Amino acid sequence: LLDIVWYTESMHAGIPVIILDRHRLQEREKPGLELAVVSVPSYACQRHTPLLHHNITLTDALSILADNAELGENEGRGVAFRRAAALLKSLPQEVRGAEQLRGLPCLGEHSLRVIKEVLEDGVSHEVETTTHSEQFKAMKALTGIFGVGAKTADRWFREGIHTPSDLQRSGHTLNRAQRAGLQYYDELNLPVTKSEAVAIGQIVESAVHAVLPGAEITLIGGFRRGKQTGHDVDFLITHPDEGREEGLMPKVVSWLEAQGFLLYQKTTGNSYLESKEGPARPASNMDRFERCFSIFRLSTDNEGRENQTGRENQTGRENQTGREIQTGREIQTGREIQTGREIQTGREIQTGREIQTGREIQTGREIQKGREIQTGDGPQTYSPTLTNTDPHTHSDSPHPLPQTLVVVGDHAQKVSWVLGHSQCSGPRSWRAVRVDLVVSPYSQFAFALLGWTGSKLFERELRRWAVHEKAMTLSSHALYDRKRTQYLRASSEEEIFAHLGLEYIPPCDRNA
C-alpha cells in the first residue's frame, strides 16, 4: 500500500479506484487484489474530461501560463501547460498535496513546480508576475480584437499600443475584420449564452432551409460539449444527398445578409478535393471546408417581438421566426441558465475565458459580482466602479477598461446596458455575436463533427494519438491508414473512435 499514489472514493465499474504509478503497475499488481487498479492514460483523448472538475485553482494557474506561452508564440511550451491542466481536469477529485501526483503522466517539471507552489502558497509567483505584466495584459487585450493574432498584437505592443483605444487613436490602417473587431469589441468579449446560441441556431436554420430544404444543422464547438457560454457559436451544415451542399454557403450568407442579420462575414470556399490531392495528404488544417466567419446581429429586445430579424420590414415568415425565438419559454430558458445554472456559468467563465483578456477578466468578475447583487431589477441602477478582488488580477484600482456591470438574472438587460454605454449613441436592442458556419459533404460529416466539437486540446491529442500510436492521419475530413494505405470510412463519431482503437468519449467528456 505504500506505493499507492492516489486513492479516491469514486467508483470505477462499481469498484473503488486506486491509481498507481503506471510504470510500477505491472510489477506490483497482485492476483486476487480486490480493488481495481487504474492507471491514468497519457493522451487526453483516452480520458473522460468533464466540464466541471475538481482542480480549478490549479488549472486556472496553468492556463494563464499556457496563454502567455502562446501569445509569445512558444507553442510547445503552451501545449505542455495545456496538457498538464487537462490531466488535472480529468482527475476524480481535488489534489491536496503534490505527493498525490507521483507517477501521473503529462506533468512536466515546470508544471509540477507551479502546481506545488499553488498547493503550498495558494498562488504561483510566476502566474502573479504574468497577470501583472503590461505585455501580457496588452497582448490579451489586443488579441481579444477579432481579426488580430499574436504577431500583429506584438508589433503594435512594441509601438506602444496597449489597448483597443490606443489602437483606435493610432490611425493604423486596419483590415475589414479588424475594423469590425474594434467596432464590436465590448460585445464580442461578452460571453455568448446558450440561449443566445439557440436563438442564432434558429436563424441559421431558417436561412439554410430557405435555400436548401432537407439540409441538416448541428451546433458544434463548446456548446456541443455542454458549455453554458462560449466566445462564439459554431454550426456544421450538411445535406444527406452528397453534392447538394456544394455552393451552399454563399446562398446562406446572401439570405442572412438580405435579412440584415450579418454585421460582418468572410466566406472561404471548399478547397479539399480528395481526388486531386491524393490520399497521402489529408487536410491538416481547418480551412478546407466552405466556411464563414461572421458577426451576427442578434436581437436582445424581449419586448420587441417583431424585431428579431435584422430588418424592420419583414414577411410573415420572418416574423414567425422572430416570435419563436422570443417566446416566453425561450426567455425562461435564458433565465434558468443564468440563475439556476449560474454557478456553472460563473465557474466556466472563471476557468475558461476570464483570463483571456483584461476585458474578459472584467467580464468574468462582473458576472460573479452580478450574482452577488442579483435582484431581478434592471442593472442600470448600479454603480459600475467595482474594486477588483480577483486573485488573478490583484489590483485595487477600478477596472481600467470601459465599465460593464452584469446582473445575472436578466441577460438581455445586461446586454442592452452594456450596449447603451458603449461607443454607440444610445441604447439599442441587439448585440453582436461571433458565429462560425461550416459546410461539410455528408460522407465527411462524422469527421467534421468530431473535428469541430473540440476542445482544441482534445482534437490535438486525437491527431497525435492517430499518428504516433496507430500510424494514421486524422483530420476534419478523413482518417487515413498509412500502413494499409487507405482511407477509413465512418458515418459516426463512434466508428472513428473504434478505427482509432479508442474507447468512445462523448462530447460532454471532451473538455480537455
Ligand code: DCT
Ligand atoms: N478547433 C480545433 N483547432 C483549432 C481551432 C478550433 O480543433 N485551432 C476546433 C475545436 C473546437 C472548434 O473547432 C470550435 O473552435 P472554438 O470556437 O475556438 O472553440 P470552442 O471550444 O467552441 O470554444 P468557445 O466556447 O470559446 O467558442
Ligand code: MG
Ligand atoms: Mg466556439
